[in-house]
Amino acid sequence: MDNVNTLSFKDHKPCIYYTANKKNGFRKQILNENESIEFHKGDSNLFLFGIEGDLIISDSESSMELTAGTMSLCTSGDTFIHLKSSRKSVLMILKFKNLESLILEYMLQKGSDEIVEKVFAKTIFTKEMHRFLMSIDDYICADIYCQHLHDLKIEEFFRILAIFHGEESYVSLLGPLRTSNRTFRYQVLSNFRPLMNVIELAEKCNMSVRNFSRRFTEEFGVSPGKWIADKKDGQILQSLSFHDAEMNAISEKFGFASPSHFTNYCKKKFKDTPKGLHQKLSSFYTPLDWENSNYSEKKFSSFCLRPIKI
Template sequence: MSILYLEEHSSCSNYISDFCSSFKHYILNKGRFLYSKEKGYHCILFMLHGKISVSIDSQRYILEKNTSIFIPLHSAYQISTLLDSTFIISYFDKPIDLCEKTALESLKFTEPEPCNTSPVLKLKEPFELFLSSLELYLKEGASCKHFHAIKQKEMFFIFRYFYTRNEVYSFFKTIISRDLDFKSTVLQNYSNVTSVKELAEKCNYSLSSFNRCFKDNFNESPSIWLQTQKIKHIKIKLNNKNISFSQIINEFNFSSPSHFTVFCRKHLHLTPSEYRKSLR
């Protein structure tokens, strides 16, 4: 069976041209190597047939049929085929979660059982069925980014529906544990962004995950917190009379002097000039 009108689909602007949210199908003969060219993405490797060796940041793992391994963002990895092998790699820049029940950060206080610390995961029947159909789609050239995004959502649902919390934690622990450094990451990046969405991207979170994790750590919404920080820093700038109003307007991305004045009236209850006069 072949995809109908493939040429029409492949000419669409939504046809995948990068690794941001996609699956790639690999068929390699024995003795071949694959190196990490796309370090800006997390990877999940699903082994379909054969046998391979995967080295991740100097750690070596053997994968055979119906096993999988997670390769975190920025990892240096090398794949070498010990037998003729077929596998699929899912590339994504942040874990997908559709609700708080499926979010990976909900597992951050889970500790792996001593018998379940291997990063290599045995694929269960739901994944075997999922990968069988996915392989067909990829072979036939199904590369619409919307289609791949839907399949990645399905992939994460399978993890949360058919694997224990302990199994999921053990598999993704390298990115789940990073939440312990969430506050420091926010504090390092918040002054360089203009929106909550941009801050979430800087911290490598989906927006929904970021909002939940932020409230857990800071006890308020990120939008309110960012606004409070902005007000605090503007007051610091206004306190320094050597800094002009135009400099403040440019630094904090106000659209005009009147926009800046409205902001100060609302949050400082004074115009910028009145605020400075009050310091005398």
Template sequence: MELLYPQEHLTCYNYEKGERPTIEKVGIKKGQKWELFSIDNKAFFVLNGSLRFSFGEFSGRSIIAGKIMLIPSGSQMVFRAEEDCVFIIIRLHDTKHLCDCFSLDVLLREKTDGFEPDLYYLDINERVESFLSFLDICMTDGLKCTYYFELKAKEFYFLLRAYYEKADLLGFFYPLLSKDISFSDLVIKNHYKAKTVQELADLTHYSLSGFQKRFKKVFGVSAYHWMKDVRSKSIYHQINSTEKSFKEISDEYGFSSPSHFNDFCKVHFGTTPGRIRRKKTANKI
């Protein structure tokens, strides 16, 4: 079955033409490297093949066909296909509710004493597989309307609500969850643009004191220590998963000298940047 009046779709201003489509399908060959900087929260569906990837403190992780991974906004990721791979990415513009009657923060009630935060994959179950299959067919036909994609993203939320255990959804969405999702979502979507707590407060339209108070209440740590931890994870990723020189990384993150950068790595990672990079050959992406 063919898409009718294709030229009308292609010339419509609602047709997805930008660099950040709500939904996209990507294919990469075995051994090919693929890099991603995620401005938005994304759901990452592996249809075929398998990938190794690194981001933040996670190194040499794998994801295989039939799995869904959440990629939080601000993530810098490097993937390498272990075999020919096809995946679909859906940008999650609303990360507060699965439906009008189910706020994501409700999932925190499912947290038990034995819960350990980590990368958590959902299985592509029968209903989501059907959803992805039909979506793929329509995209292949050329149906790429912005409004259609937004409806499909909402449909995915409804499927999560209807066909997945709350305990599994807790693990999947945990990086985004807090007791005040509106505020934490605002922070997560803007933190990578700021170098200081004051800049982050400005970006989120708070006074410095008001921002620090609310941040501590929501995240349980000070904004300064949280940003310091995020910065450390980003630096580790740059050392471990990119080809940038240490000088480039040092300059990018504002270190005053190579020795200062070296000392930072020893304090935060327990070793030098050179040793971190040499180790990556064992977990090569």
């Protein structure tokens, strides 16, 4: 009888300094010969990367083979997918949902308007993509599961896909992600600028504020005002993480009336002063002394309250 396990991404509390509303991230899975795994994907999308061995991926409607050097996109379909190895296999898994990636939306605009309804799509990945996946493996082996880092690596993944895989290849691979509302999503992400308000963003998208707000909430699952505010908070924290950050310059950049206004805002939203946030965030990015420290023991626990493990 096959050895069957059930996997799922466990809940986690993201770092308050890099808040993440989505549990997106990379995982690594090793399967022994003739081992079967039932993977819980929920309503998320998966990229599956064959690193070693051979696998059969299936749900209740269809199946496909994943060999070493190929990657598959799994979109609509069952909540669970089934993975079965014919020999010892290693795969990398990227689970994602509701990404706000401009480069992804750009690639989706390259395809036709036809909606592609299929569960699995597959292509060969390049040597550049393989090197990228090996860098992800380094983070996973070091037990580094910072959600902010994973978000950055997801964006890097789509850039590598766009640069090194060619338009014909990525258009075919990403076809199942194309939906009727992608044009609106692309308009929002390509027109958004820091310090924009809802009225200005609606005008850029050539829509009335009422229609824009309704459509935005349907597509992004949050009001445009809340989305813009969250974007602003993320950009503030990113600016404060730089070693040469200047508090007054950041205050002016984000439209605060005075440094004291900026300080009060940070205390209310992030429970600390701008200076305090800067000290914590910049120390997080201080290079480790590789000769005298064991980075795997640090695990960035001060900034990643819970890992995003399977």
